[in-house]
Amino acid sequence: MATINAAQPTSEAEAKIVAGIPAAQLLNRSRVAVRVRNLSLALGATAALLGGTTLVLSQAQAQTPAFSVYPVPGTLTAGEKTTFSFRGGTASSLGTITVRGSESGTHTGKLLAHSDGNGVSFVPSKPFEPNETVTVTTDRDIVGATDGDFKISIGDLTTRKARPVELPNVGRGNVQTFATRPDLEPPSVTVTTAKPGRAPGLVFLAPKAGRGQDGPMIINDKGQTVWFKATPGKIPADFRVQQLGGKPVLTWWEGQLFVGDGDGVGQVYDTNYKRVATVTAGNGYSFDLHEFTLTPQNTAIVLSYERFKRDLRPWGGPRDARIVDNIVQEIDLRTGAVLFEWHSFGNVSPNESNVQPPTGRGFEWEYFHVNSAEVTPDGNFLISARNTSGVYKIDRRTGKILWRLGGKKSDFKLGKGVRFDWQHSARQQADGTINIYDNSAAPPTRKSSRVINVRLDEQAKTATLTRAFKHPLGLLSASQGNVETLPNGNLFVGWGSQRWFTEFDPQGNVVFDGRIARGNDNYRAFRYPWVGTPATPPKVVATAAGGKVTARVSWNGATEVARWELLGGANPNALTPLGSANTGGFETAVTATAKPAVVAFRAYDAAGKVLTTTTPLKPASGS
Known part of the structure; x- marks a missing residue:
């Protein structure tokens, strides 16, 4: 079964809808398992394991659709952790399924409803064995099956061999460096x-x-x-x-x-x-x-x-x-x-x-x-x-x-x-x-x-x-x-x-x-096109020497900054503009004739709107 592991929220405020999908629905492995166990409630159908091997769903619809199944019937190299995905109807219309491996025997399992309501996956409770034949019997119309029954083969999966991994950090190309982000060294x-x-x-x-x-x-x-x-x-x-x-x-x-x-x-x-x-x-x-x-x-x-x-x-x-x-x-x-x-x-x-x-x-x-x-x-x-x-x-x-x-x-x-x-x-x-x-x-x-x-x-x-x-x-x-x-x-x-x-x-x-x-x-x-607004604040470094202060700022991923304004003053509550510069790429530098005790940067977009103001910091002594 595939998984999608959502970034775990660190606070209740972060557990919000991201990209239109609630974070709670972006399931990791453990939460998928919970959803499978509770599937009968979600479907409003009754699921029972008969004899520990056959899954029967009651409340079958009068009109039973034809299902496509994946892996498709006749697959030669299915994996040992294969699930069976039935597409074309709901779980309540699927009927009876029996899954039996020629070596591993009969398989119980769980059902996982597909989010579009047009399918369901049978998730076996144990893996299959290499080189065995798996027989699936149903009482439904299955594409590629005979009277609803089909077989697949489990391959003998092995690891990579004689395929060396590429070496990192080779060649003589130039590398970018940034005073504000010494941790980043992308290629030029x-x-x-x-x-x-x-x-x-x-x-x-x-x-x-x-x-x-x-x-x-x-x-x-x-x-x-x-x-x-x-x-x-x-x-x-x-x-x-x-x-x-x-x-x-x-x-x-x-x-x-x-x-x-x-x-x-x-x-x-x-x-x-x-x-x-x-x-x-x-x-x-x-x-x-x-x-x-x-x-x-x-x-x-x-x-x-x-x-x-x-x-x-x-x-x-x-x-x-x-x-x-x-x-x-x-x-x-x-x-x-x-x-x-x-x-x-x-x-x-x-x-x-x-x-x-x-x-x-x-x-x-x-x-x-x-x-x-x-x-x-x-x-x-x-x-x-x-x-x-x-x-x-x-x-x-x-x-x-x-x-x-x-x-x-x-x-x-x-x-x-x-x-x-x-x-x-x-x-x-x-x-x-x-x-x-x-x-x-x-x-x-x-x-x-x-x-x-x-x-x-x-x-x-x-x-x-x-x-x-x-x-x-x-x-x-x-x-x-x-x-x-x-x-x-x-x-x-x-x-x-x-x-x-x-x-x-x-x-x-x-x-x-x-x-x-x-x-x-x-x-x-x-x-x-892309508009990015970083959740992390800008990075600033500053040095002071000879009656001048030079400060540099970067905001990794900020696409809307048009101009940076350098602020300075005797304390964080007394900042005034010292100079400004249009965004100069990843990192922008501003030099001003002044001796401020602390400096900060203010970011403006093209319309002059303030996007953020950095936390004031004390310039380092320069030479």
């Missing part, structure tokens, strides 16, 4: 182009692997840091603005990176830069870095990379080996229930891979490498897989592949210039076309990476290139990268391992371009 950022026609908003990056600190970073169009949060010992990725409960939030993934995939959590912060939730993957799986998308239905789309022991001889590999199964999940953020789950293994043959199977015993085969997933307007899923050079549309109800674009088994005839390789970030657009970040490496198949827009004719089964943009420097990124459409029609591109980020207008002209310091890379880059 340089903006080389900022022309009229760019979209409004700030730029969102998650630099990693270079000198200085890794962490989510917001910059303005001058390349100045607006907000930075160090993630010591963890790698950040996919940092952006999303909506939770109809309100803007910051989201990112953070965790351990194992070269091509990761194991971590999703973080959600509000406009005051306070953590409101931590999201994990469901059914005991790891949470990979490649996707953390919130939906308008208050669900999260997440990915997992799981290793299972598998005989690879059918595909030319060794008998004693491991297959990397990529898993797409949709998580109910109010309950932690898994609402959808899809596995690459069993749905996409390893024969489609462009990566050869391992030859040595015990090694793994990452044949698929999912790197983006989204819910399409028709409710199905669009996913991208780097190692097959394919984009797939998945039927939500059945888990079956509706079509393939690209790769060895494309259902579409690719028009001139459409072919893409080792791609990332497949996103369906409002007009039905698909944007793709075409790495074309590695190994290279073109001289440069590019972003493309492809129009599909699903009747004629053709794919046509409508436009393709490259970076002026001809960047070729071996990994990572994304492309996002902005509200004004521009495209914002992160060049992945090449550390650049670029904004194109609809004609392909570069209107904004920048880069992170050498040695760093950045999984995805975004531009969004």
Whole structure:
């Protein structure tokens, strides 16, 4: 069962509705368990365990709907902590369920209602055994089942092997330092182009692997840091603005990176830069870095990379080996229930891979490498897989592949210039076309990476290139990268391992371009409007020497400060203005000819409204 761990309030005043969702509904593991135990009261139905093995719900509705179930019937590599999610009706319409493992025997369990009222999860009270077959019997119409009955297989889950972790703090790139925040050392950022026609908003990056600190970073169009949060010992990725409960939030993934995939959590912060939730993957799986998308239905789309022991001889590999199964999940953020789950293994043959199977015993085969997933307007899923050079549309109800674009088994005839390789970030657009970040490496198949827009004719089964943009420097990124459409029609591109980020207008002209310091890379880059008001106060340092005082101030994440006014006086109750300066980036300095005993700063917005006044402090003696 997935969990969403809300930030615990430290006082009654903090236990308020955050992002439209009461904090009490952002459940951690223990509170999820309580909700499951009390589910019969919440549903108004009577639940009974008959013989300790079969769950019977009375008050069944006269009209019993067809249910989709996840994992879908026939899944080959389910986890030992798998739950069964039934979508398409309420618990009272589900009827009788019996769950039996071929090795672990019959399973009792609890029911967890989905927050949208359109489903329920059966949560077994004990885990399953590796390599066993689980039989589920029902008296309802289940998609993919026979007379309501179906089976899944539990895989032999194992750990990562022969995948070294990236070393931190490497390279020779420049690092930023601040007198007011000596605890922050983000990598430097340089903006080389900022022309009229760019979209409004700030730029969102998650630099990693270079000198200085890794962490989510917001910059303005001058390349100045607006907000930075160090993630010591963890790698950040996919940092952006999303909506939770109809309100803007910051989201990112953070965790351990194992070269091509990761194991971590999703973080959600509000406009005051306070953590409101931590999201994990469901059914005991790891949470990979490649996707953390919130939906308008208050669900999260997440990915997992799981290793299972598998005989690879059918595909030319060794008998004693491991297959990397990529898993797409949709998580109910109010309950932690898994609402959808899809596995690459069993749905996409390893024969489609462009990566050869391992030859040595015990090694793994990452044949698929999912790197983006989204819910399409028709409710199905669009996913991208780097190692097959394919984009797939998945039927939500059945888990079956509706079509393939690209790769060895494309259902579409690719028009001139459409072919893409080792791609990332497949996103369906409002007009039905698909944007793709075409790495074309590695190994290279073109001289440069590019972003493309492809129009599909699903009747004629053709794919046509409508436009393709490259970076002026001809960047070729071996990994990572994304492309996002902005509200004004521009495209914002992160060049992945090449550390650049670029904004194109609809004609392909570069209107904004920048880069992170050498040695760093950045999984995805975004531009969004964002208004941040930090809950923490500004930081101030001041020195006095030779009849002058110099003070510096920073307010990490404050987006609305236009001007800082330096105040000084004989005591905190006798402060008068000494000077002022427009905001000068992350840190602003003001020097005045005066000998105040104490100083403070007052922040003003563009309209002249006072935003805050800092606590007075005594300047240090300078030399």
